[in-house]
Amino acid sequence: MSGLNFLNKLLDGVDVEWLSLGELGDFIRGNGLQKKDFVESGFPAIHYGQIYTRYGLSADKTFTYVLPELANKLRKAQKNDLLLATTSENDEDVVKPLAWLGDNVAISGDMMLFRHEQNVKYLAYFFQSEIFQTQKMKYITGAKVRRVSSGDLSKIKIPIPSSNNPEKSLTIQSEIVRILDKFTALTAELTAELTAELNMRKKQYNYYRDQLLSFKEGEVEWKTLGEVAVIGTGNHDTQDAIEHGKYIFYARGREPLKLNVFDFDETAIITAGDGAGVGKVFHYAKGKYALHQRAYRIVPNAFMNPRFVYHYITAYFFTYIQKASVSSSVTSLRRPMFLKFPIPVPPSEEQARIVEILDKFDTLTNSITEGLPREIELRQKQYEYYRDLLFSFPKPETVSN
Numbered sequence: 001m002s003g004l005n006f007l008n009k010l011l012d013g014v015d016v017e018w019l020s021l022g023e024l025g026d027f028i029r030g031n032g033l034q035k036k037d038f039v040e041s042g043f044p045a046i047h048y049g050q051i052y053t054r055y056g057l058s059a060d061k062t063f064t065y066v067l068p069e070l071a072n073k074l075r076k077a078q079k080n081d082l083l084l085a086t087t088s089e090n091d092e093d094v095v096k097p098l099a100w101l102g103d104n105v106a107i108s109g110d111m112m113l114f115r116h117e118q119n120v121k122y123l124a125y126f127f128q129s130e131i132f133q134t135q136k137m138k139y140i141t142g143a144k145v146r147r148v149s150s151g152d153l154s155k156i157k158i159p160i161p162s163s164n165n166p167e168k169s170l171t172i173q174s175e176i177v178r179i180l181d182k183f184t185a186l187t188a189e190l191t192a193e194l195t196a197e198l199n200m201r202k203k204q205y206n207y208y209r210d211q212l213l214s215f216k217e218g219e220v221e222w223k224t225l226g227e228v229a230v231i232g233t234g235n236h237d238t239q240d241a242i243e244h245g246k247y248i249f250y251a252r253g254r255e256p257l258k259l260n261v262f263d264f265d266e267t268a269i270i271t272a273g274d275g276a277g278v279g280k281v282f283h284y285a286k287g288k289y290a291l292h293q294r295a296y297r298i299v300p301n302a303f304m305n306p307r308f309v310y311h312y313i314t315a316y317f318f319t320y321i322q323k324a325s326v327s328s329s330v331t332s333l334r335r336p337m338f339l340k341f342p343i344p345v346p347p348s349e350e351q352a353r354i355v356e357i358l359d360k361f362d363t364l365t366n367s368i369t370e371g372l373p374r375e376i377e378l379r380q381k382q383y384e385y386y387r388d389l390l391f392s393f394p395k396p397e398t399v400s401n
Contacts, residue, residue: 025117051083058121083099084111087110095127234263249292268289
């Protein structure tokens with residue numbers, strides 16, 4: 001059944017009117033609540049940051065409380081209010097919704113409640129849809145901290161079926177919510193199953209990896225990484241990146257950048273010298289590439305299989321530098337730390353055998369385009385498609401643009 005036919009059957013001839021949020025209710029800003037105000041028991045309270053970190057689409061109970069004396073001074077949300085986190089560090093998350101289904105609750109600043117007479121979960125689902133996100137983008141302001149004002153949110157339009165018949169409208173909204181709740185539960189169940197399978201495969205991979213990379217005393221020769229590889233850094237900074245550059249530019253994070261020049265033409269293991277990924281292997285370079293001045297390239301000698309070195313460093317280097325560090329955490333690496341890292345040197349044919357096995361496991365467990373991670377991503381996209389389908393009512397020109 002096409003999207004249009006499905007909606008026609010659901011609406012059964014009822015008209016849909018696109019109304020602004022300002023026409024449907026009022027935005028009320030929170031005030032005064034800080035994380036330090038939380039106590040073990042008392043009056044239920046929500047801090048705006050928790051909408052991002054602890055809540056899903058809806059809730060009827062809080063994780064935190066404040067003293068009743070403070071609660072008396074704070075703004076309160078009531079059942080059926082839509083709670084919104086109005087600041088974020090990225091555009092996608094700003095104005096994340098939480099449908100409140102419980103009793104009165106105190107709310108913090110940097111969030112607001114929307115009081116209305118619609119089905120609150122219908123609104124929350126709409127706030128997640130592509131059509132809402134497209135409208136929202138026009139009103140985001142701020143540099144590092146992104147926000148949307150209540151005045152601008154009031155301009156955003158939402159489809160209301162049978163707007164002149166509140167009872168009929170709520171019935172249709174409830175049916176859409178019922179369908180989306182079912183999809184949400186099914187998607188969560190499938191994702192949980194796939195995630196559990198992925199975690200099991202990763203544990204299985206780690207077990208076999210450790211078996212394959214463990215050697216008895218005297219079984220193989222051991223050398224330091226400095227003896228079996230060339231180790232060095234690049235000379236570029238992140239600001240040198242060009243959006244549509246010709247060559248891959250490995251910086252310090254998972255996502256490679258682009259440059260119009262290259263520094264090296266080789267096979268190398270790349271790891272971050274500082275930052276959040278310090279000591280972790282994010283890239284395996286083959287061919288021409290540019291390198292950040294605080295990222296390290298490890299180029300194995302001719303008698304070492306590069307993929308063997310890659311698997312061994314990926315498995316054990318981060319743990320090694322953590323143990324070798326005098327502080328509780330490692331924030332940056334220097335070349336001597338690489339040079340002393342011990343690495344086994346089995347015969348070439350044994351290296352090749354180990355690599356063949358580990359590469360197959362690596363593809364299955366870690367590739368974003370193959371195996372279980374890809375399946376999880378497809379399930380989420382399938383859910384988003386059907387969610388947006390349920391809000392794909394004919395739109396006036398003011399909403400389409």
